[in-house]
Amino acid sequence: MLDSKTIETIKSTVPVLEDKGVEITKRFYKLLFENHPELLNIFNHANQKQGRQQTALANAVYQAAKHIDHLENILPAVKQIAHKHRSLGIKPEQYPIVGENLLLAIQQVVGLQADDPIIQAWAEAYGVIADVFINVEKEMYQAAEEQPGGWKGFRNFVVAKKVKESDVITSFYLQAEDRKPIAAYEPGQYISVKVAIPGAEYTQIRQYSLSDSPNKDYYRMSVKKEVGTEVKPDGIISNYLHDFLNEGDLLPLSAPAGDFTLDTNKDIPVVLIAGGVGLTPMISMLNHLSEQYPHRPVTFIQAAKNSQIHAMREHVVKLTQEKNNVRSFFIYDSPTEEDRKRQLYDKEGHIDLDWLHSVIEDKESDFYFCGPVPFMETVNKALQTWGVKEDNIHFEFFGPAISI
Incomplete structure (x- = not known):
């Protein structure tokens, strides 16, 4: 435990961290x-x-x-980060390395x-915070390994099937190379994949949401090919997976992780709102609800550029036609002439509160959403303006968590 003097010293640094936090973390990662x-x-x-990792840290x-005197207040954030650490394989012995360089960056x-x-106060506080992470992650590592079908570290999977879902999204069906059972997961969770690109000095790890319902003999991930812009580089791993990973190839995976999961203990309606490739955890939730909870009303909303970019459209339409509890709506911000001719979407433009009111009758629903940050900011603001309870608003970042 920290003494009162140390706590007071740490709290005195809050204004400095608010002002220079990103500068400190940029220096930290360089060191x-x-x-x-x-x-x-x-x-x-x-x-x-892109600076996202530095901002998140x-x-x-x-x-x-800010909460050094009541660290229990940040336990949900600790668990969210710990899920990512467990998925990546972060080890206890790496925490002192991080602490040493973080303190040097502050200096x-x-x-x-x-x-x-x-x-000195921050060195003491870091030790306490690191112990919290190490203990939480120890339990997660143990649970991941000891669960039925679980494993430690990374396990080889075979690409059993590769399916092009749209012009930019491809699905990979992954089965364990050893053919032994695989761990179950909760809809909304992700896996980490370790990729060694020929000629590259370092292996790289990426996390991708699982895009099908659980309890199958495979994992499915649906990956968007990230094409670079002036401000954003090409997605090295996503391009490699699209262009070079083929059926029969091996891909090392860590066991499923993540705290953005579907709450199946409630009976209230569910609204799933996806922007772009943010549909992947939403599809997992949709499939699970349609298969296991036919009594629970589900509204699925997908925003995309147009039908060429819109992945899994036919699958969602089919569920809507076959399942009494599923409704779906599509929003295109740049529909093609063919889209307009065939009336393939329900709204042109972007999601707004007035339109949400028109298709969702009950704000006492569970809302889950995922997509690009501006999209999530818009949805979050709309739901808050509508007065949706905070406990009924759930969202997932692809990458380091930042504020919306």
Whole structure:
């Protein structure tokens, strides 16, 4: 436990972290990779280049300082991060490495000496926070390994089938190479895949949501091919999977993880709102609800550019026609002439509160949504304006969590 003086010192740094948090974390990652380049095998290089990882860490450090006297307040965030750490294979012995470089980054950015009381207080606080993560992750590692069909670390899977879902999204059906049972998962969870690209110095790990209902003899992930722009680089791994990973190839996976999961203990209606490739966890939830909970009303809303980009449209339409509890609506922001001619969508443009009112009668529903950050900001604001209960609003980030 931290004494009152240490807590007071940590809390005094909150304004500094609010102002210089991202600068500190940028310096931290630079130091970390210079001193320990082997850790480049773990981190998503694209998130580093875009600054998302640095922002997410800055937010986490800020919240830890703000709640240092009541760390239980940030336990949900700790568990969310711990799921990612377990999926990536983060080890207890890596925490001191992180702590050393984080303290050094604080020193350099704020202009402090190693023996400054602030650095000493943060060293003590980091040890306490690291222990919380290590203990939570220890339980997760044990559960992942000991569950039926579970395993430790990464396990080889074979690409049993590769299916093009749209111009930009391809599904991969993955079966265990050893043909032994595989772990179940909750709709909304993800897997980590480890990829060694020929000629690349480091392996890379990416996390992809599972896009089918659980309790099958395969995992399905549906990957969007990320084509770069002026401000965003090509998705190295997504392009490799699309262009070079073929049926019969092997792909190492960690066991399913994640805390963005469907609550099946409720009986209230469910609204699933997907933007782009954010449909992957939504499809998993939709399939599970349609198969196992036919009494529970489900509204599925998919926003896409047009039908060429819209993945799994036919599957959703088929469920809507066959299942009495499923309704679906499609929104295109750039429909083609063929889309207009065939009336393949229900709304042109973007989701807004007025339109949500027109298709959803009961705000006492469970709302789940996933997609690009601006899309999620819009949906979240609409639901809050409508007065949807906070406990009924659930969302998932692809990549490091940031604020919406």
